[in-house]
Amino acid sequence: MKLSPLLTVTLSTHPLGCQVLATLHSAFTLTVGYAIGIWLKSGDGNMTVVWTAKRDDPPISSNSTLELTVDGLLLKQGSDVQGQVYVDTEPAGFASMLNSGNFVIYAQESSSPVAVPVWQSFHHPTDTILGGQNLTIRNQLVSSMSTSDRSTGHYFLAFQRDNDLVAYPINSSAQSLDAYWASISMNLYGVEQLNLDTEGNLCFDHVLPCLVNNSNHQNQPQNTSSIYRATLDVDGNLRLYEHLFEDKEGIDITILWKARSDECQIKGFCGINSYCSNTNGNARCQCYPGFVPCNNETTGRNAMFLECKLNYSKDDCERSGDRNFLLYNIVSLEEMWWDGYPYWAKQMSMGACEKSCKTDCDCGAALYTNGQCNKYSLPLRYGSKASNELDTGMALFKVPSGYVFRGNTTTSSPKKPNAIDNNRKGLILILASTLGSISFLCVVFVVSIFFTYRSQVHRLAKLSASSKLGFTEECSLRSFSFDELVKATNGFTEEVGRGSFGAVYRGTIGENNRIRIAVKRMERIVDEGEREFRAEITAIARTHHRNLVKLVGFCIEGSRKLLVYEYVSNGSLANLLFKTKKHLPLKERLKIALDVARGVQYLHEECEVCIAHCNLKPQNILMDELLTAKLSDFGLARLSKPEFSRNRADKEVTTGYLAPEWQKEALVSIKADVFSYGIVLLEIVCRRRNIEVNVPSPEEVLLSTWAYHCFATEQLHDLVVVAYQEEDMDWKTLERMLKVGLLCVQDYPSLRPSMRDVILMLEGWKHIPIPPSPSPSR
Template sequence: MDSFLIIPATLIFFSVITPISGSYQYHITPNYNISYLQFVDDHGAFLYSQNRTFMAAICNPGKQQIKFYLCVIHVPSTTIIWLANRDAPMSISGKLLLSSDGITISDENSNKKWSTPSLHSSVSALILTEFGNLVLLDHNNVSLWESFRFPTDTVVVGQLLPVEGSLTSSVSDNDLSRGNYSLSVTSSDVILQWSGSTYWKLSMDPNAQRNSNYVVEYLKIDASGITLFARDGLVVVLQVKLLPSDFRFAKLYPSGHFKVISYSGRDQTEDFVWPRDSCDVPYVCGGIKVCSMEGTSNGPVCSCPSGFNSDHQTNGCVLRDASLSLPFACNSSDDQSLKSSRNISYLGLGVGVGSFLTKFSDPVKYGIELSMCKNLCSKDCSCLGLFYKNSSGLCFLNQHQLGSFMSNVAVGSDFLGYIKMFDAVSATDDTNDTSRSRRQVITLVALIIFPSSLLLVIAGLGFQRWRKWKRSIVGPEKSGHLSSSGESEAFSIPGLPVRYDYEDLRVATGNFSSLIGSGGFGAVYKGTLLDGTVVAVKKITNLGVQGKTEFCTEIAVIGNIHHMNLVKLKGFCAQGSQRLLVYEYMNHGSLDRILFGNGPVLEWQERFNIALGTARALAYLHSCCEHKIIHCDVKPENILLHDFFQPKISDFGLSKLLSPEQSSHFTTMRGTRGYLAPEWLTSSAISEKTDVYSYGMVLLELVSGRKNCSPQRVQQSHSLDGGNNTGNSSSASCRSGSLYFPMYALDMHEQGRYLELADPRLEGRVTSEEVQKLVCIALCCVHEESSFRPTMVSVVGMLEGRIEFDHPRLESLNFLRFYGRRFSEPSIIGNDGQQMSYYRTNASASSTSGSGTVHSYSNPSYVSSQEVSGPR
C-alpha cells in the first residue's frame, strides 16, 4: 500500500514550518485533547493544511446538534471529503484525544467510540497535507497511518483508490453513517451497487475509452478526468476525460448518484453525474414505487404500481386488497421458509414496468415457463418478487429488498414483473400453528431417528469391516484407490474452486448420459447440481501420467484467473482414479456449431463481437496474469457462446505457464491442424505469438463462415473490371475442387476484393470496409515470422478502433500459397475431403513469388486429430 501514499516533502518536516497566523495550527502533537465546545477557531477547525485548503474539524452536518464527527473538509467548497467515526457519532460533549498511540474519539463518559488501529511506533505529530490527507507521523517523520487508506464516500485529486477498494454513501446529508449504495473498483471497471446488486458501470459512459485489458490496480481522479491505471500507473486501462480544473473530487452521494465535482475559484461544476437518468437509481422512489421521467424536467415522478394505493401518512404504497400482505426477506432458518406455496400469490406490476435487475443481474434460470419461475420464488423465502422475459424464458428473482421500479414503455409486454404476496389470514393461522406443529414434529422425529441411528451405526461398522476384507483380497488399486506410491486421493488445493464428490456429479449428469462434446482427453456432459445450477462436467478418461499433470495444471490455471470472456471453472473432482472438471454451462454451445452449422446465420455484428471478446480473453491470458499463459489450442471448438453470443474461451489443459522473462520451448506438438503456427513445424521457440496465429485463422473463418480447409470450390464472382475474371483467376481455386481459404483471402486482399471473402449467407448485410478491417488484422496475425505478428493487446486496440489496423506484409504471407498448393493436391486429400497433412516430413522447398525467398520445412509426419488436438 506504500505506493498509494502521497505526502509532500514540504509537509513532512513540519518542525521548520512557522504558522502564518497564530489562530491556525498546521500540526498538533500528542496529549492534545479537544471537544466541539473547545474549537481553536471560529470555523470549528483544530488543524489546517499549510495553505488552508483543507481543515480537520469536529463537524456537525446540518447543525442538528445530535451527531458529531471527526471530518476533513475542503474549505473553499465546504465539502466533507473524509470522516472517521461515521458509524459511531459522538455527542456534543464527546472528545477527541491525540496520544502517542494515535487518535481516539470518546463520549462524555470516556467510552471509546472510534480510534486508529494499533501502530508499530509512537506518534509524534498529526498533520493535514495539501491533498487533504490526515497523517500520523513518528519521530522520523515516517507515516504511521493515513486517512487516504480508509476512504469513506469521496476521492480527491492526489488520492488513489486501489482495486477492491470502495466508497460507501451516507444515509443522508445529516446522517453520515453508511448507506446502501457503494462504489467498487474491480479488476476491469468501476461499478455502483445497491444492497449488493449492480446498477451502473463506468465503462457504460459514452465518453469512456478502454485502452487496454490489463488488470486494474487503482482509480485516480486528476486534472484529465477519471482514470483506471495498471502497471504502477504506466498503463491506462479505462478513462473518462473531463475538462481541466483547479480542484476536483468524486463523491458517492446519499441519493445513489456518483458525481465528479470541479471547483475553480468560487465556481462549482458537476463534470460527471451517473446514473444520468434518476430512475436508474434503485431506491430513488423508495420501496415498491414506480419511477418515471417522462413529461417532466423537475426530476423523477414517483407513483404506486397497479394493485397499490398511495399512503399519504407514510408517503409509501399500501395494498388495495386487505386480505393480502407483503412478505419480509428471511434467512434460511426463518419460519417463512416453511410456508406452503398455497399461501403465496403474485401481483402483476402491469405492462411497461421494468427494473435495474434485468440490466445487470444474471437470471437464475434460462428458458423456463413463467410458472416455474414463480415456483422458484415461492420456494425461496428471500425472494420478494420476480421479472420474467417472455421471449427467452429468462427468470430474475428480486431478493432481500424491493426497490423502486422503472416505468419504461420500451419494455413492452416482453418483461413481466410480479410482487410476491401472502394470504394474510392463512399467514396468521400458520403463525399460530407453528409452535404446535413443531412440537408434533419433534416428537415424531425422536421416535424415528433414535432406532434408525442405531441401525446406521451398526451398518457403518459392518461396511468398514467389509472394505478391509475386500482390500485384503483385491488390493488398493482395484478397489478404486491409488496405491501408496501414487497420488493421494485426498489432495486439496487451497483457494481454488469447489471440490465435488464423484457420486454427486454422477447423479447430476444422469450417470453421464447427456454427452455434449468430446476430445482427446475425455468427454463433456451436461449436468444439473442439487441447487439447480446447470453445469458442464468434463470427465477425463484417458488419464496417463501426463494426463494427471495436465489435469492439475488446468485446475491451477483456470481456478486463479477471472475474465468475462473465459469459461469459469466452478469446481473439480479428484476421487480415486476419477478426474473431473465442472464448468459453467454455455447454453449456445461452441462457435463451430453455430458458424458452420445449418442453423440461423450469425450476423456481422455478432461475429465482430465474438472476435473482439475472444481477442480480449487472449490478451488477458498473455499480458494480465501473474504468469504468461499460452492457450496452444485456439479454435472455434474451444470458443463457447453464452447469452447474446458472448464468447468465452475454454480448455486450458494444453496451456503452459511462463514467467514474464521466459521464452520457453515445448518438446511436444500441441494444438489442432489448420490452426498450428509454422514455428511448431520448424523447431522454433513457441511463444504467445502461436496463439496470435491461431486467432488469425479463426478470424478468417468468422469472416467466411466456413472452415479454412474445406472441400468447397470458390464461386466465381464478378471482378472489379466488370466480371471478366479469366486469365487472372484466383490461384486458390484448386483443380481438386477444394479450397485453402487463407490463400484465397491473400489473393483477394491483393486485389482489394474484400466482399468476395464475406459469408454469402449475409447477403450484403456487411460493407467492404468492415470485411477489410478483419481480413487485414487476420492476415497480420498469420505472418510466417512470429515477430511480425501483433500482440493480442494490439489486436484488441485495432478491433476497438483505438489503433489504426495494420496492413499485412505480403512477403511474410507467401507461405500460405505453398500450403494452399499442397492442400489442393489429390494425394493429400483424405476421404473426408479435409487436408490430411500439409505437415509432411521433408516437404519440398517453395520458391516464393515476389521476394525470391526459399522456405524449407522439416515437418513431422502426419498425426491424428486425437494426438494433436486437446480436449473440447
C-alpha cells in the first residue's frame, strides 16, 4: 500500500460521548474503539479527520482486519464480518494513498499496462472535500456531531433539482424556510458539481465567478506546500481551509473563506426555544425569558444547539381563566426574529399586544413588527437577535409574576432596584406601616360584608343552579330550548353527518341568522340525571384550543339532550382523503397531521382534567375553510351506554382504529389514542383507508402491515404511487411521517410514544428510532 507523507489511512481511536451512544444499537456497550479514517497530519501532533468509513457504525476492536475488495473496504473481526462498509466481492489487486488524500483501490493486475481504479474515497465524501475532489449532484456533505465524534451531525449540503447548492439542518423539511445558505444568485443551471482544485480555487463546473478565487497560492514561500480542504463544520458553516506545510511538517492552518460570517445566520445553530446572539464575533445561545435549558447537566448555558423549555406550567394559565393577566408579566427583547407562521396576527398597539398574549394560554410568545401583533405557539425555531432579517421586531414573552430576566430587556412594569439607600429606609418603613393599617381596615370591611350577605349569596347560588344561570356563566355556554333548536335547524332537516353518538344537523342562529352552528342529537347516552350530564358538558366546555371543535351551547329537556357546536365548513378529513380528488401536497398533509397531534396532546397533557378521546378517526376530524384540522366527539365516551360502548368497540376493531387493548378488555389509557392517531397518520400519508379489500395482494389489505413491509424492504414508492402520481416527492419527509406512524401503531402501549414526542419527531426536532414490526405476529 502506497502512503503519502502528509496523509495516512489508519485505525484511529474513537472516543464516544453519550450523544453518540444514543444512535447506536442498544446492545452495544463499548465506550472506546476504533474507526477507519483518513487523517491530515500537522506539526503540533494534532490530526484533522478528512474522511471516515461507515461513520455511524459502532466502533470496532483492536483485533479487526481490513480487506480490500473490488467494491471497497471489508472489515472483519476474527473470521466474522463485524461491519461491512461495502458489499463483499472478489479481492482487489492493490491500493494507493495518493498525495491528494484520495485512497484508491485497483483491480487485480492484468495484461493492461494501466491500473484500473475500482473504488476511491473521493467518490464517498463525508464532511470534507480535498483539493482535486468534486462534490457532485449524486452525493452530499454531512457535518459531524463534534470534533471528536465523527458520526452524522446536524447539517447537510447538497445540490437541489434546480442545481442550486443549498445547506439545511439535517432533520428539517429541506424546504426554502429551512435553508440558511444557497448559491441561488450564481445562475447555476446545468451545473453538476462543485470543484476544489489543488490551488485552493472553489468553483462550480464551467460557471464564473467562483465561490473562492485563491490569489495567494502563487505567492507562497519556497520550500512550502499547501493542502486545501472545504469542510461543512460542526456548526453548519462551510469553510475553506489551507494547511501550509514546510518540510512536510504543518506550520499553519488558515481559514480562507466561509459561507456565513455570522453563525447566528445558520438555522439550527441554537435549538428550540432558544436564540442566537453575536457579541464581538462570538455567537452564543441563550434561552428566551421564561425558559430554562432542557437538561442542565449535559447542556451548557451558552452551548451550541441549546434546547430550552418553559419554567412554568401552562396548567396554571388554564386554571386562572380571565385572571391570568395577574399571573404573568411581559418581558421584551429588541431586534428579534424567528422562523414560522403566527397562528394569530392583527394590527394594534404594543400595549394591546402584550395584554392579548397575557390572556391567551396558547400564546408562547409574540413578535410586534410594523404595528402588527403576531402570536406564536411553542416551540419557537431558528431564533436570533440583531439579525439582518427584514421582519425583526420587538419580541414579547409571557413570564410568571416576580420573574427577573437579566439582560437587555424591558418589562411592562417598573424595574425594582437591587439595593435600597439607607437614608430612605425610614420613609419606606412609614409607608409600609400606613399601607399595612389601610390593608387591615380593608380586610375587616370585606369580612363584614361577607358575613352580612352570606345568606343572600347562598340563596342566589341555589337560584342560579335551578335556573341554569351559574352553569351557563361558568362555561360561557348558552342554554337552548328544544323549540329554539327545531327552528334553528328547520326541523332537523339538513343532516350533515352521523357520528357514534347521534346525527348532526346544520342550523343558524343570531341576528339575520348569521351564525352557523352544528347540532348533535345525543341518541346513545346513559339515562343519567341532569346534574351528571351537566358535569360532563362542563369538562368539555372548559377546553379551548384551535384544533378542537368549540362547544357553544346545549339543550336538556327530559330525555332530549342536544349539544350545539361551531360549524366547520369543509367537512371531515375522511371526505378530503377518500371521497374528493383534491390535490394534497405532502407539505399540506404534514400540516394536517400536526394539527391533529396538537389537538390530541392538548386533551392528554394541557387540559385541567386529562381527556382520552377514545374515538379518534378521520370521520371525527373536521376541516375549516383554511384546512385547519379540528377534533370532534372528544369527551363523550363516558356518556355512552355500556352496551353501546361494547358494540362500538367490536365494530371499530374491524375498521382498525381502536387499539388492541380494547379487544382484549385490558386497561385502556391515553396510549389508545396514540394507536388511533398512528392509523390516521398512515391514512394521511398513503391516502387510502386502513382496511381495503380490493387490493392486488392479501398483504396489502391492512395498511399498517403493508406500510411496514414497504418500509422494511425500502419500497416506499409502491406504498404511495397512487397518492402522489405527479408530485415532486419529498422522500425524507414521507419517511419521517411513515416511521412516526409505525411507532404509534405498536401492539404494546409501552412502545408507543407520547403525543408530545410525536409532534417533536414530525417537526424534525427529535430523533426517530427505527420502528419494529407493529405486531409481533407480523
